[in-house]
Amino acid sequence: MSEKTASVTVRRQIVRKDHTKGKMIFFGVLVLLLLLMTIFAEYICPYDPNQQNLDQALQSPGFAHPFGTDRYGRDMLSRVIIGSQTSIFSALVLVAIITVVGTVIGMICGYAGGVIDSVVMRISDICLAFPGLVFALAIAAILNGGVQNAVIALAAISWPKYSRIARSQTLSVKNTEYIAAARLAGSGSFGIVVRHVLPNIVGSILVTAMLDIGTMMMEIAGLSFLGLGAQPPTAEWGSMMSGGRSMLQTYPWVVLTPGLAIFISVVLFNLLGDTIRDYMDPRNSRRG
Amino acid sequence: MEPLLEVRNLTKVFKKGSSGEFTAVNGVNFCLYPNETLGIVGESGSGKSTVAKMIARLLETSGGEIFLQGEDITHAKGKALRDIYRQFQMVFQSPAASFDPRRTLGDGIGESLKNSKTAKKEIKKRVRELLVQCGLPEDYDKRYPHEVSGGECQRAAIARALAIQPEILICDEATSALDVTVQKQIIELLGKLKKERGMSYLFICHDLALVQMFCDRVVVMKDGRIVEEGRPDEVIMHPKNDYTKNLVDAVL
Ligand SMILES: Nc1ncnc2c1ncn2[C@@H]1O[C@H](COP(=O)(O)OP(=O)(O)OP(=O)(O)O)[C@@H](O)[C@H]1O
Ligand SMILES: [Mg+2]
Numbered sequence: 001m002s003e004k005t006a007s008v009t010v011r012r013q014i015v016r017k018d019h020t021k022g023k024m025i026f027f028g029v030l031v032l033l034l035l036l037m038t039i040f041a042e043y044i045c046p047y048d049p050n051q052q053n054l055d056q057a058l059q060s061p062g063f064a065h066p067f068g069t070d071r072y073g074r075d076m077l078s079r080v081i082i083g084s085q086t087s088i089f090s091a092l093v094l095v096a097i098i099t100v101v102g103t104v105i106g107m108i109c110g111y112a113g114g115v116i117d118s119v120v121m122r123i124s125d126i127c128l129a130f131p132g133l134v135f136a137l138a139i140a141a142i143l144n145g146g147v148q149n150a151v152i153a154l155a156a157i158s159w160p161k162y163s164r165i166a167r168s169q170t171l172s173v174k175n176t177e178y179i180a181a182a183r184l185a186g187s188g189s190f191g192i193v194v195r196h197v198l199p200n201i202v203g204s205i206l207v208t209a210m211l212d213i214g215t216m217m218m219e220i221a222g223l224s225f226l227g228l229g230a231q232p233p234t235a236e237w238g239s240m241m242s243g244g245r246s247m248l249q250t251y252p253w254v255v256l257t258p259g260l261a262i263f264i265s266v267v268l269f270n271l272l273g274d275t276i277r278d279y280m281d282p283r284n285s286r287r288g
Numbered sequence: 289m290e291p292l293l294e295v296r297n298l299t300k301v302f303k304k305g306s307s308g309e310f311t312a313v314n315g316v317n318f319c320l321y322p323n324e325t326l327g328i329v330g331e332s333g334s335g336k337s338t339v340a341k342m343i344a345r346l347l348e349t350s351g352g353e354i355f356l357q358g359e360d361i362t363h364a365k366g367k368a369l370r371d372i373y374r375q376f377q378m379v380f381q382s383p384a385a386s387f388d389p390r391r392t393l394g395d396g397i398g399e400s401l402k403n404s405k406t407a408k409k410e411i412k413k414r415v416r417e418l419l420v421q422c423g424l425p426e427d428y429d430k431r432y433p434h435e436v437s438g439g440e441c442q443r444a445a446i447a448r449a450l451a452i453q454p455e456i457l458i459c460d461e462a463t464s465a466l467d468v469t470v471q472k473q474i475i476e477l478l479g480k481l482k483k484e485r486g487m488s489y490l491f492i493c494h495d496l497a498l499v500q501m502f503c504d505r506v507v508v509m510k511d512g513r514i515v516e517e518g519r520p521d522e523v524i525m526h527p528k529n530d531y532t533k534n535l536v537d538a539v540l
Contacts, residue, residue: 176385177380177382177385177386178385178386178387178388178389178396180341180344180346180380180386181380181386181387181396181448182388182399183346183373184344184346184373184377184378184400185373185396185399185400185403185448185451185452186370186373186374186399186400186403186404186452187399187403188366188370191403195388195391196388196391199388199390199391200388200389200390
């Protein structure tokens, strides 16, 4: 009886692991397609995304313009495709910045401890205590608009999350015997952090980063919607939605198509992040 | 003769909770002379590993001094400490935990050589020699810690400690996970190195028979203090202290 149950459990685990891997590959391919579309946006666009053509203004979706046109007669499909460059790339750059900066700061604090640690951690406490988007709004407003400044503003409030994770993980790795052994082998602090601490904490940080890409896309789009991110005529999904918001009832495609683009990309990145997290979960695979 | 390693009044107090304190090591004195094997025995929790870690400067002392060849190393740091680590090495009690799970055994064994600027090829050759010396196949340098057994990992840990040819080796239960034949092989290797290179060992061990065979002198620890010291034959065959008597009776 008990033997039977055991074998059943084992089989279920194996099935689940393979499933996770398949899902991960599936979403990975979809995200890859999205990124390829972004990279080759210029070549894919059926029309010049910035070409105004007032006779064609506000056409509903049809053969010539699958996503319709906006009030200046610009092709929405082309604008959505070209807009992915700003929306997706700025989110990727933002996540890359906060991951690297946050991790480096967190590792230094965790490994060195002492005064540096307390000072930096109090600063990050302050950042975490503010409602994030409000703080980013303030910074973006001071710096004036522009995607670049929106990225800087969001980076300024988002790194503490990563430094916290990196710090706590570093603290738990720091007291292991393999770090003691590395010290006995004559490795200096820098070598130990790079060779032993980083590889052991990087997994969970990357998973967090994957899950953050979607969130950051939303926040950049949010800032742009409020006029603090991408400025017209740059095509960016948030600012495109903002530009068309008065026409939601009359010409809904002007708002809905960039909205749909945000929705699909955020969901894709989040699903990929989720499945990667499941895959790395030690309960699913014997070893990460 | 001047001692190679000397500890005076070594003390370690651990903080327990908010106010409680626990003295794990309490005023320990001993010397290790060149080309000598000093055994440390005592029940579990008597503070043996704590002494070893303090000597290896992996744990701050709460009191007392540590001298290496007459030089006070109690508070050695940075570069000075890294130089000291060329003279002594330690084999940890839990070998599996002492290897980085994301690096191969070869990486771990060669780390000290890498830090002393040895050429890559030379490191690889040395690592393979060390593995064979410690009774492991030479291709184990590509294995990860979770891919080898506890005893194999322990032998890899010994290989790592021997890599930069230290003068002093602190062995914290270094042979406890090995079966008798492998243990014999390791003890023979350590004996050979002692004879050829004049190495000295601080040999923490709970196997009294092994201590009797391998050690020149032995100290008995209880509750963080040394309760008896002497030649293994005398201490084990004619213990003066009641605690040692119990310890010996429990084994024999
Ligand atoms: N980091 C620590 N914090 C608090 N107490 C500790 C710590 N490390 C060790 N101790 C305590 O100190 C005492 C001595 O521990 P130690 O590891 O030196 O024992 P040991 O003699 O090596 O025992 P064993 O033979 O089981 O390895 C134990 O009671 C232990 O609980
Ligand atoms: Mg111990």
